[in-house]
Amino acid sequence: MIEVKDIYKIYKLGDQEVHALDGVSITIRDGEMVSIMGPSGSGKSTLMAILGCLDIPTSGAYYIDGEEVEKMSEDQLANLRAHKIGFVFQQFNLLPRTSALENVMLPLQYDGLNTKLRIEKAKEALEIVGLAERMYHHPNQLSGGQQQRVAIARALVNEPAILLADEPTGNLDSRTGAEIIAMFQKLHKERHQTVVYVTHDSFTARHTERVIHLADGQVKREEIIADPLVAGVSHRPEDNNGYGKAVHVESKKKEKRA
Amino acid sequence: MNLMVNIRVALRALRSNMLRSFLTVLGIVIGVAAVVALLGVGRGATASITDRVAGMGSNLVSISAQMRFGPGGSGSSASLLFEDYEMIQANVDGIASVSPIYTSQLTVSSSTRTSYYSISGVTPNYLDVRSYEIAQGRFISEEDYLANKQVAVLGSTVAEDIFEGLNPIGRKLKIKSVEFTVIGVFAESGSSGGMSSGDEIIIVPLSTGYAKLFGSSAMSNGQQTLSTIYISAASAETVDQVISDCELILRSDHALTLSEDLPFSVSSQAQALETLSEVSGTLTAFLGAIAAISLLVGGIGIMNIELVSVTERTREIGLRKAVGATRKAILVQFLIETLTLAILGGVIGVFVGSLIALIFTWTGIITAKITFDVIALAFFSAVFIGLFFGLYPAYQASKLRPIEALRYK
Secondary structure (H helix, E strand, O other), rough: EEEEEEEEEEEEEEEEEEEEEEEEEEEEOOOOEEEEEEOOOOOHHHHHHHHHOOOOOOEEEEEEOOEEEEOOOHHHOOOOHHHHHEOOOOOOOOOOOOHHHHHHHHHOOOOOOOOOHHHHHHHHHHHHHHOOOOOOOOOOHHHHHHHHHHHHHHHHOOOOOOEEEOOOOOOOOOOHHHHHHHHHHHHHHHHOOOOEEEOHHHHOOOOOEEEEEEEEEEEEEEOOOOOOOOOOOOOOOOOOOOOOHHHHHHHHHHHHOO | OOOHHHHHHHHHHHHHOOOHHHHHHHHHHHHHHHHHHHHHHHHHHHHHHHHHHHHHHOOEEEEEOOOOOOOOOOOOOOOOOOOHHHHHHHOOOOEEEEEEEEEEEEEEEEEOEEEEEEEEEEOOOHHHHHOOOEEEEEEHHHHHOOOOEEEEEEHHHHHHHHHHHOOOOOOEEEOOOEEEEEEEEEEEOOOOOOOOOHEEEEEEEEEHHHHHHOOOHEEEEOHHHHHEEEEOOOOHHHHHHHHHHHHHHHHHOOOOOOOOOOOOEEHHHHHHHHHHHHHHHHHHHHHHHHHHHHHHHHHHHHHHHHHHHHHHHHHHHHHHHOOOOOHHHHHHHHHHHHHHHHHHHHHHHHHHHHHHHHHHHHHHOOOOOOOOOHHHHOOOOOOOHHHHHHHHHHHHHHHHOHHHOOOOO
C-alpha cells in the first residue's frame, strides 16, 4: 500500500518559488489500478517521480507498506527501487546498443543472481509482454510500442509490488497506446498487479478503476469508475465530451507543436 | 553485491559500446606511445653524443690560440708557436704524447677537379692523440717527416671526392701547386659530434707543410706557428696537472704575468664532456617538454572521448539507479570500466611506443634508449588522466537523484 500525506515539492526559480506539488495526499491500495490525470504543469509527473522514489518531496510523509520512505538511507532506497517498484517512463529509457534481453536483465544485475537464472527471469518477463521472439533485438530495431513493452518487462522482472508508469502512452500513437494500456489491464486482472499510471488524456485515464484529478499541484477530485473502459475494445468518443477540460487544453497544445 | 557482479556489469557495458571503448583506448595509446617513443629516441640521441665524445679519450688536452678582440681594438691574438710545443714536450711531466698541428684551407687539385680542403700538417705521432684508423696504406712515418716528403693521407670523403672510387694509394694530387703522393686513407669515422671530422681532412707532414704549403701565414715574427697542440696525458689523474703546467709554460714563453689573461685555451676533453653533458641535459629537458605536450594532447583526447559520452552516461546512471543500483555499485562499475580501458590503452601504448623507437634503432637513425622510468611516466600519467576523466563525471552523476540524472541534457 502506498500512502502519501500532505506532500509538497517546491522548486526555486530565481527568487520565485514554484509549488509543483502543493499539499497532496493520496492512498493507493494493493491490487488497485489507478490513473493520475491532469494537464501539463499540474504536478502529476513530479508526484509520480516521488512515488517511484526517484525524487524526494520538499516536505510531507510517504509510506510504502507502512515504511516511511524519508527515513531511508540511499542504499535502502536503492533496494526499494529494485524490489518494490517497477517504473515505466514516457521515453522508454532503454540502454542503446544493448539487446532487449539485457535491458530487461538490468535490474537483476545488481542482485548477484547467477546468469542462467537472470536470463530465465528476463525471458519470462519478455514473454508476459509478448516479445520473447525479439529478445535479441536492440532498441533501434524495435518499434516504439515494442520498446515500451521491453521497458514494461524490465519494470516487471523483479516482480515489484507496484507498477508505476509516467505517461506510458505519451510517445505512442493511439493504437499502440491502447496495446500498452491493455497490457496493464491484463497484468492487473490476471496477476492482481498494482498499477498506477499518469496521463493527460481522460480517455486513457478512464481505463482504470479510479482517476485522481490533479491541477496546480493539488488533488481536485477523485473519480471512481464503476465500469472501466476496455483497451482496444472501447472507442474514443468523437468529441471527448464529458471527459473534462484537460483534454482540450492538451489537444490545443499538440496542435501548436505540430 | 560482490566484485564479480561489478566486473560483469562493467565488461558488459564496455562490450555494448565498442566504438566508444575503442576510441578511449586509442586516445590513451597515442598519448603513451608518443611519450615512450619521443623520450626513448631523445635519450638515445643524447647518449650517443656523450658516448662519442667520451670515446675520444678523456685524457686528451688541447691547446689553441684564443682570438681576442680587446677593448683596445687591436684585435691582436697571440700565436701558438712551434716553440711552445717544444717547451711543453721538454718540460711537462705526466704526458704520454704531444702532437702539434697547423691547419689551413688550401686548394687541392687532381687531374679532373679543384676544390678547397682543410690541410693539416702533423707529426708522425698524431695518431697517438686522435683516434683515426688507417683503412688503406700507411700513416706519415718518421722518415717522411724528417725528409720533408711530399706525401699525404686522406680522409675517406676526400679520397672519394678526388679519386671517385679509384684506389688512391700512390696517386698524385696537387696542394696549391705542390705535388703530393697519397700514401694512406683513413677509415670512415662519421661525424664526430661537432668536432672536425676525420673524413674531410688531408694530412701532410708538418715539416713539409711549413716548407712548401703554409708560407708566411704560418709565421709570426719569424717563428713557426701552430693551430692546436694535442696532448695525451699519461692518465686521467694527471690531466689537471698537465693543464696547469702547460699554462705556466705558455705564460713564461710569451712573457705574460699571472695577472694577465692567458690568450690560449687549454682544455681537456673531460671539460668538454662536462659542457656537453650540460647541453645534453638541456636537450633532455626539451624532449621532456615535448613529451609533456604529447601527453597533454593524448590526455585531452582521452578527456574528450570520455566527456562527450557524459550526457548519455548520466542518463544511463539515472536509469541504473532507477532500477535499483546503489551509488557504490555505479561507482565501482565506472571504476572498473575506466581502469580496464586505461590499462589496456596504456599497455598497448607502451608496446606501440617501443616499436616506434625500435624502428628508429633498426633503420640506424638513432639508437633509441627506452628506460623503465619513461615507460612508467607515460603509462601512469595516461592511466591517471583516463581514470580521472572517466570517473569524475560518473561520480558527479551518481550524486544526482535518479530523476535528475534521467532528465540530464
